[in-house]
Amino acid sequence: MKKLALLVVSITALSAQVTFDRILNAGKEPQNWLTYSGGMSSQRHSTLTQITPDNVKNLELQWIFQSRSLERYEATPLVVDGVMYTVQNPDDVLALDAATGRIYWTYSYATSPDARPCCGRLSRGLAILGDTLFIGTIDAHVVALDAKSGKPLWNAQVGDPEKGYAITHAPLIVKDKVIVGMAGGEYGIRGYILALDTKTGKEAWRFYTIPGPGEPGHESWKGDSWQHGGASVWVTGSYDPESNLTFWGIGNPGPDWNGDNRAGDNLYACSVVALDADTGKLKWYYQFSPHDEFDYDATQIPVLADIEWQGRPRKVMMWANRNGLFYVLDRTSGQFLSGKPFVKVNWMNGFDERGRPMKVPAAASSKEGTLIYPGNQGGTNWYSPSFSPHTGLFYIPTWDNYSSLYVKQDQDFVEGRTFGGGGPRPTGPATKTGVLNFRGDDDIYGAIRAVDPKTGEKKWEFKMADVTEAGILTTASDVLFSGGHEGYFFALDARNGKLLWKAPLGGEVRSGPMTFMVNGRQYVAVDAGNSLFVWALRQ
Amino acid sequence: MPLIPVSFRSMMTAFPMNTSTAIAFLLASGALLAQHEYPAADIENGGRQYTNNCVYCHGPEGDQIAGINLLQGKFKRAVSDDDIVQIIRNGVPGTGMPAQNMNESNARTIVAYLRTATLGPASTLTGGNAARGKTLFEGKGACTTCHRVQGTGSRMAPDLSDIGMQRRAIELEKSLVDPASGVLPQHRFVQVTPKNGPAVTGRLLNQDTFTLQLIDSQEKLRTFVIADLRDYSVLKNSRMPSYKDKLSRQELADVVSYLVSLKGLNK
Numbered sequence: 001m002k003k004l005a006l007l008v009v010s011i012t013a014l015s016a017q018v019t020f021d022r023i024l025n026a027g028k029e030p031q032n033w034l035t036y037s038g039g040m041s042s043q044r045h046s047t048l049t050q051i052t053p054d055n056v057k058n059l060e061l062q063w064i065f066q067s068r069s070l071e072r073y074e075a076t077p078l079v080v081d082g083v084m085y086t087v088q089n090p091d092d093v094l095a096l097d098a099a100t101g102r103i104y105w106t107y108s109y110a111t112s113p114d115a116r117p118c119c120g121r122l123s124r125g126l127a128i129l130g131d132t133l134f135i136g137t138i139d140a141h142v143v144a145l146d147a148k149s150g151k152p153l154w155n156a157q158v159g160d161p162e163k164g165y166a167i168t169h170a171p172l173i174v175k176d177k178v179i180v181g182m183a184g185g186e187y188g189i190r191g192y193i194l195a196l197d198t199k200t201g202k203e204a205w206r207f208y209t210i211p212g213p214g215e216p217g218h219e220s221w222k223g224d225s226w227q228h229g230g231a232s233v234w235v236t237g238s239y240d241p242e243s244n245l246t247f248w249g250i251g252n253p254g255p256d257w258n259g260d261n262r263a264g265d266n267l268y269a270c271s272v273v274a275l276d277a278d279t280g281k282l283k284w285y286y287q288f289s290p291h292d293e294f295d296y297d298a299t300q301i302p303v304l305a306d307i308e309w310q311g312r313p314r315k316v317m318m319w320a321n322r323n324g325l326f327y328v329l330d331r332t333s334g335q336f337l338s339g340k341p342f343v344k345v346n347w348m349n350g351f352d353e354r355g356r357p358m359k360v361p362a363a364a365s366s367k368e369g370t371l372i373y374p375g376n377q378g379g380t381n382w383y384s385p386s387f388s389p390h391t392g393l394f395y396i397p398t399w400d401n402y403s404s405l406y407v408k409q410d411q412d413f414v415e416g417r418t419f420g421g422g423g424p425r426p427t428g429p430a431t432k433t434g435v436l437n438f439r440g441d442d443d444i445y446g447a448i449r450a451v452d453p454k455t456g457e458k459k460w461e462f463k464m465a466d467v468t469e470a471g472i473l474t475t476a477s478d479v480l481f482s483g484g485h486e487g488y489f490f491a492l493d494a495r496n497g498k499l500l501w502k503a504p505l506g507g508e509v510r511s512g513p514m515t516f517m518v519n520g521r522q523y524v525a526v527d528a529g530n531s532l533f534v535w536a537l538r539q
Numbered sequence: 540m541p542l543i544p545v546s547f548r549s550m551m552t553a554f555p556m557n558t559s560t561a562i563a564f565l566l567a568s569g570a571l572l573a574q575h576e577y578p579a580a581d582i583e584n585g586g587r588q589y590t591n592n593c594v595y596c597h598g599p600e601g602d603q604i605a606g607i608n609l610l611q612g613k614f615k616r617a618v619s620d621d622d623i624v625q626i627i628r629n630g631v632p633g634t635g636m637p638a639q640n641m642n643e644s645n646a647r648t649i650v651a652y653l654r655t656a657t658l659g660p661a662s663t664l665t666g667g668n669a670a671r672g673k674t675l676f677e678g679k680g681a682c683t684t685c686h687r688v689q690g691t692g693s694r695m696a697p698d699l700s701d702i703g704m705q706r707r708a709i710e711l712e713k714s715l716v717d718p719a720s721g722v723l724p725q726h727r728f729v730q731v732t733p734k735n736g737p738a739v740t741g742r743l744l745n746q747d748t749f750t751l752q753l754i755d756s757q758e759k760l761r762t763f764v765i766a767d768l769r770d771y772s773v774l775k776n777s778r779m780p781s782y783k784d785k786l787s788r789q790e791l792a793d794v795v796s797y798l799v800s801l802k803g804l805n806k
Contacts, residue, residue, distance in 0.1 A: 016757075016759065082760075082762075083760050095760060097750070097752060097760070097762035099762065100750050100762055100764075102745055102747065102750050102752050102762055103745055103752075104744050104745060104752050104754075104760045105744065146687070146690065146694070146698065148694045148754060148758055148760060149687070149694055149698045149754075151687075151698045151700050151701075151803070152700075152803065152804045153689065153690050154804070155804045
């Protein structure tokens, strides 16, 4: 009898598990949010329609989770069958009841004192497969946790934190592997992406984002600069089951602001790489910003969609890059289809026939400083964009009218120290927090910008006084959620950008919103300040 | 009734007497080691503080560092209670003993726990074999029907992957022989009866004025709104069977040995 009972328990538990098939078909269960970007295509789009442009004004705060970290909160939670999983910076993990916010369990991670992430002691989120959660930590470990209890199952060190290696993004699950990439570009690391066996944590493959001697692309680095060339990874990739390719955006080359000692294109820095998900072998790449000296990481979310392109269906990848251009690529071959500035850009003036940007000769970092648009934080950055198949529009968290003065300095590499070779100088009023009464009408501003991917043309924009590091969520009912540095979380009409609702949260919104449903009620969630806020329609 | 730490409850069952008599007896007989009486609440809290702050290096038995046995009163430097408090709070420079960010009163509860734990009995089960214990745990004992270790077994009862870092051998022995005596507060089961629906039994994970959270028999994390319940109660008895007559003394020793070996992951 006991055995029978155990069998029943096992079958029930199994059916509730998050299989890879469920992740691949995440769109079929919109009540859940199974990956960082809501699905393998990373569209950050939900087919839930309970919240509409008409009723969104009736949103009511349901609960807040106040994290115990004062670090900025950049994570997107997962929701699986009524349970929310999220992080507490830097690398604690929590399971909460998604409807009430009450905690089921907390896993406290003991971060190594050697951890030295450049830009925040934080994690952007988790991955789940079966009953196992995965987190990459700022001291370069990947930890697998039992999703029901929070107990660690394995803990694999995959990089040396003392040398600046860190993981800050949510891992990606492909089949039986968990894939992560290394942050640490500011410390002169040599970046890599690696896949671990989800059951054991054993390394399955590793792809160096800077080719070694004898590998194609190695010649794009002068001398031994490839050894400390950065090319980090700090935003989650995507996966296309049809081609079995996983796509990852690669960060800038190092030293960031002085390219003198790394003559060449510096592959695969500032590129998207398409890797065979089983082997990690490079299938194709496209470099957005060859020989970058402006910190134009290509660490954006690769957004995949099947759209009509010049009269016929095409499998594309859409990409609003930090360098200020919006791209459409063929995701099967990597072919460049189009590229168009979505903000003020002065570093390039077109593309050659193969899609390589034609750099303006004067666009180089210099001792006296060179004025470049967009500035160091980019026209956009790591903040999740959204693509709505319903409107056909691509939505970009945007910084416009934004420039930096790029100044280079000589710098020798010292292991474990920052390796920048100079730095950007602001050319206008501060772009972060504070009072904005000194900012003129023509100065930098933030916006949610809607672009038609077929033309690259702007359809509408929602302009903000301050800039934004918030991601964007769209729904099939044409509601768009986002926020910004001013601390508002708001809803726009995805068709025309009209403001529908706003909530002042008192803390900068620096995360990607997500939505889920429990017991027939749709919720929308976002991190702001150091807390997680969750809304639903008033009952 | 004063709060009594699990180790004391274990002892009291071994030496049946009422609680206050037991405390008086223990403190009196421990006069050689204990410098004064320690409030039961301090001992209880000190046990928790010890588990949270000290076991990672010293182990639940206090004997993981060579030359030191905290629970048997064997220290390298400390003599008095004040000495121990000072070492806990300031650490020992040049050694692996770090200063703990802890106020004096909390440090004193650890002293209370260490001084009184000294008086308790050690496990009587010796000569256990951890490998045999694992086989028994997963086989004859059917422990994985309810418990989980490193990804194997049910999550209904507490995960034991790091139980060897949490509990002493004597406590584990006691839990096997007399499970009801050793249920930690965080491992209690509740039964909830919704106004509309059948009763649900599960391990209580969290509760507040308006809701409670549990893991049910199907290993599902569930939240109940208390206003929607007809009734709910914490179950008084352990759901775990006693292994006193189910396993031989050697087998019990083997299982304890296995449990003691479960240290979890480092992080």
